[in-house]
Amino acid sequence: MKDSLRQSMALLHTWSGLLLGWLLFAMFATGTAAYFQDEITRWMQPEVTGDAEPATAAEGAMRYLNSVAPDAKSWYISLPNSRSATTQVYWQPSGERPAKRVETSALLDRGGHAITSRETRGGFFLYRFHFDLHYMPVLWARYLVGVAAMFMLVAILSGVITHKKIFADFFMLRFGKGQRSWLDAHNVTAVLALPFHLMITFTGLVTLASMYMPWGIAANYAEQTAFSEAVFGRSAETVPSGRHAPLADLGPLVRNASARWNDERVGYISIANPNDAAALIEMSRAPEAAFGARGQTATFEGATGRAIGTHQATGSALATESVMIGLHTGRFAEWGLRWLYFLSGLGGTVMVGSGLVLWTVKRRARLSDPSCPHLGFRIVERLNIAAIAGLATGIAVYFLANRLLPLEMVDRAEREIDSLFLAWLGIGLWGILRPAGRAWTEALAIAGACFAAIPLVNAMTTSRGLLPSLLAGDWTFVAFDLVMLVLAAGFILAAVRSAQLRTKAKAGAKPRSANRRATSA
Known part of the structure; x- marks a missing residue:
């Protein structure tokens, strides 16, 4: 019975995490950035200085x-x-x-x-995108995001059940072990901030609960305006x-x-x-x-x-909703807690991304001919490249466009947003046209190069580069540039590792081909 339950949960975990995993990755990534949306906006408006009471x-x-x-x-x-x-x-x-x-x-x-x-729409755009998306009606977007969040909640709960050694494996992070390493990375990022992942997913659903489940309001209030008056006065x-x-x-x-x-x-x-x-x-x-x-x-x-x-607003239900929304948005958080929110969200982003990659890694090992996978495998692999490396490149290009687009451009804020999606689309097409292994290496390297270029372009186009900001004690600009450099290093290291694995896979494939020729002879 235990094996049957775990096997059922494993199947549920795999497919609930995969079907909308690419959207979940984008929601986690942009939602994580939104914890510093005000700081991002300040960086994207370098003309603004000082504070106000x-x-x-x-x-x-x-x-x-x-x-x-x-x-x-x-x-x-x-x-x-x-x-x-x-x-x-x-x-x-x-x-x-x-x-x-x-x-x-x-x-x-x-x-x-x-x-x-x-x-510019600054960090506010990233905040809105993680639940409103873009280029589509807001109502449709919010229903789609709600379905994805429900899938995420199912994936988290079923993952806890199916991985019987998930907490033990947390202390056994192994590198360079192929599928084992991907599973370890997935487990570590899942367990490290498991309470956060559960909280942020459930409270995310609560923020739009009145839209997803309006029947309680309809049963207790004659009109929607009466409910609004009770809540907002x-x-x-x-x-x-x-x-x-x-x-x-x-x-x-x-x-x-x-x-x-x-x-x-x-x-x-x-x-x-x-x-x-x-x-x-x-x-x-x-x-x-x-x-x-x-x-x-x-x-x-x-x-x-x-x-x-x-x-x-009074009443236990409204008070509970208020606290849950506050927990989700984290606007009350001081600097230390805000960074903890950010790092936990980053861990959730890695958790979703590593889960998507793990799906292809596990199935590649089962293929009779890894050089010619079936159509479904190829689709998932290309979508992984577009979702992970493509979104990262798009966000970096969004910041670069803020510095490089002409200041007098008509609808400049919208053109910044368009640049994000054009870069995302470009990486997606690159992943389709190139061999998968090379596409991963190249796309990750492009993302790293774009993030590395942000502090350089900022220093060339404004007076608020890393060194002047450091000397002036402008910690918002200092922290932003440092985070960009850390992200650049992470993507470049991932690109180098991807190239090494591809070289190793080629070296391992040659002896096997020679053995097959010898056997047939």
Whole structure:
């Protein structure tokens, strides 16, 4: 019975991990990068310097919005946090939609002055890609990502059952042993952060649970709006009065809201009907300020600054969901814990990638003629090259494009994203056209070269290269360049190892061919 169960679990583990493994690899890789999305964005906007305090930034944003959109229907202000230096403002013009496109957003410094910075989506794109994908409807993407996450959860649980020596093998990492080495690498990265992998997979499903399983909401609330009001609060009536009244200063209100939340930061400000007697100001707690993701809100009268009330979602279910979303995103994490999140996510990425490669390594050993594998084997092998080396190259090219594309290019941020997918596609095609062994070596070497080029290109195109940043104590830029160099070294070493294994395989194949000829003679 035990053998039967383990064999069944082994089959389930293999195919649940393989069928959507390439998508899971991309989700893990980009999700891991997202733990430093603010730092990535800062690197991709080298024109931005300094830091800002929320109350000061709010006052500067108010001055700017009063100068460019005093009669807007609404304002929205995203304040800087402990890891970002800029204020982002958005506004909705009043009246009918204009016939031509007008600017409705800006990036500001701490004094409320617009920053002329290169257009980019920075680390935010990598964060959104890991659950929204790209070039496809968001709803479809999220359902596909949800199915992949369910497959991942099944693969983790079945893997624990089927590998009876998984914890013992964790202490027996062997190199240069072919299939055994790949299995050891898979086991080590799986066991080392097993609680993290279970947590991040399950909480990832929870973040979109209301979309995947809407029946609980439908059974308890007559309308979706009623559920939203229970979770996010219900704002007072915001119909404009038509009477002009300047807004109260935002700085004191930000400090007031922060004091209400035990000095936790304000993250977002939403203002309906600015400069109207019926204006309403709503402030939300910064996501980094607490463990749970569902933060408090504070509402003020716009003209007088009088506090109207606060709101926080209550109930055990909402509190549980809030904590799980907070665990998944890790926005509360300080530097040490954030690096642990990052390294655990990197381990998960290696776990998925090594599992995909292990599938081909195990089956290659069973082939009667390894030089002529069946179609299914060839498809998986080529998809592995595209998924692993292709995505890595694409991300490196994304960073390179940020430095190399003309600053005045139209839709520059989208062209950066396009460069990622074009590089990914190029490596995928390269893997199809070249022999598999050579394609692995060449694709890994290309990925390593692209990552190695990032610090060099950064130093050539900006004043914030590795050495100047080190001398200035700009640790965000220093850490980014060092991580790029570590990734470059890893991919180049993998390329060298791939070439050595290919040479060894050729040397071992020649004696076997000679033996077959001698036997036939």
